[in-house]
Amino acid sequence: MGLPALAVILGAFASFSGFLFGYDTGYISGCKEMESFIRTFGTLQSDGSVLLGSGRDSLVTSILSVGTCLGALCGSIVGDRIGRRFGIVFYICLFFIGVACQTGCKSLAGFAIGRVFAGLGVGGTSCLVPLYQAECSPKSIRGLVVSAYQFFVTVGLLVAACVVNATKDRPDNSAYEIPIGIQFVWGALIIGGMCLLPESPRWLLSRDDHVKAKQSLSKLLGQPEDSQAVTTEFAEIAANLEHERSVGKATWADCFKYGEGKTRLRIFTGMALQALQQLTGVNFIFYYGTSFFANSGISNPS
Template structure:
């Protein structure tokens, strides 16, 4: 049995149930990853271009997608997810984490249905509505996982969300490769329609799972919280372990509520628990994750590899997705061993080196000659270091950003602060998704319907490499080490420690079993000493 008030909440016998219940919610990652991975191949399909593209009357380009339309169709989902993430707060606090996810699946399914239409406006509206569902899910799922998972494997459990994202993207690449040569609408409708299955499995499965006990305690539903916690721990609701965990959560809630109300303004106030610092950390962390440039590969990878002269870019896309999935499996196992802060530092350093190498090779020997000939050795180096770059992201900034976002906020502000952080992710996602074609594509200025662009091509990796320098600096100054701490202990860490001193304080906290319960008992003993203790003081 765990010591009273440690926040572990599970015994060895119940660990399997805790993993199953918490990890199942990660299925939302498959929905998210598959959806974002689908558009990269869909916009390169012949039938889709014939349906939604523009016919070049000069005959030199055939049927193509305007740069403005390419930006819109890729990024409009991220615009929807931005608003979906913001709506996650009222939905998550009013309906709960569990029923909020179920409702989000319904919204997503509506958007998927609209994308099966052949009208451009309907397709775009469908992408936006699907984005609303994805945004809601991307916030509520890690929130649910963080509040239900045992602290000693919380990094693994929440990291499974990122693993599910990579599996979703891999499945999308496989399905796209299987249907790309179909000569009718089924080439792109089948990959899109498969998303109904993901929404049904996630929504239907969540109906069977318990509500977050921390959410129920926050709402004052103590008996329901004990029942939910008993399901997660596989112990009776009136057992000592369940009672101790509920007591620890209750003390943390009361300590936070004693400070005052919980409004959006409170998210940015730096009081005793440094909520302002925590909110800005989450917002900036999600922004920096996008600025690593990873979604450039997953949104535009197929068209980018094709423009670089690489044969069968669909296969290369599958290879990069396999690397992403395999290394995420490695990464989620390292989170609770190596630590959050250290992994982010390692990942940022590795990514910036790989991206600079890709950029340097690309601009020196990787570009095609005037006759169209390509340097095969340079292409192999380019592909290899893109894969290394993805590997460093997969073991660090991919899963760890979601883990930290799910655990650093205090309970009374978690829904609000997390919705702001995830909205930041999608805002940057939208901006990068919309701007990338204007940065990378060759300029068509002077041609019919031409558009002026920066024509960076592979030089864009100089930009991503430089932003990874920013990721490195941000991590060093703003990300604390929270490995092995309960959510309530993280509150104490922010209250009593600095960021760079967090590792030392974390170790001391774990050795001394410093918790709200232990502190409360110590204060009680100090205020009400026993007769022998009183005599010793005298």
């Protein structure tokens, strides 16, 4: 496989994994305001109306983040145990369970459990997909491929809003089931991408599978296994792994130690960037924007 083909495939893979994250974040705000959703998951009031109370609203919205957090924390463990490719497929299967629960369950508990499973899938893939891309992409396009992930998060948010707006006036439960159920397509595209791409050569080398690691590098670089490009890249990855092994086994505590690689500085820099991003209040729009605009008297809040 030549470099142009590899760039296209990895770029498309990045697109749909980031798209999955953005879409899953973006659809819930509009779905919660649909009459069919409120009728299904709301509570009957004394005057005969049905209301999705603040407690149920908060549960439906925030429970996703619980699963996302757990999925991301376990992502490295899963990826190291069963590989980057199968780790991603595993998390997509969890995501499918979550989507099925959300579309099929008519109880709040079932819907909330579905949100947790969907969060596990989104959190795990958001951890493993950029890692897989960084380990598989040639140096010349590595930054482009990995950064495409974040770009398509925003594309997913946009498409989610468009789909919700297109189905919001449907009179039955399909109004919210379609925006949720269509996520099966996004997950299937990611699994399809994994069928086209080889396993991470770095992970294969960490398992001392030198033969498959060279085969993987050969496919990724589009060069014969005995070529100079494959040999040089193989030696570089092997040297880096040997250096890591010489330092000793890493622990979670090492994330907060300074050390040779300035790990603590990198961790706190990433945490600060994420915290500052959340302080902009953007998640309020993603999760409660439709509710806020509806209560403000806007005729088309979605």
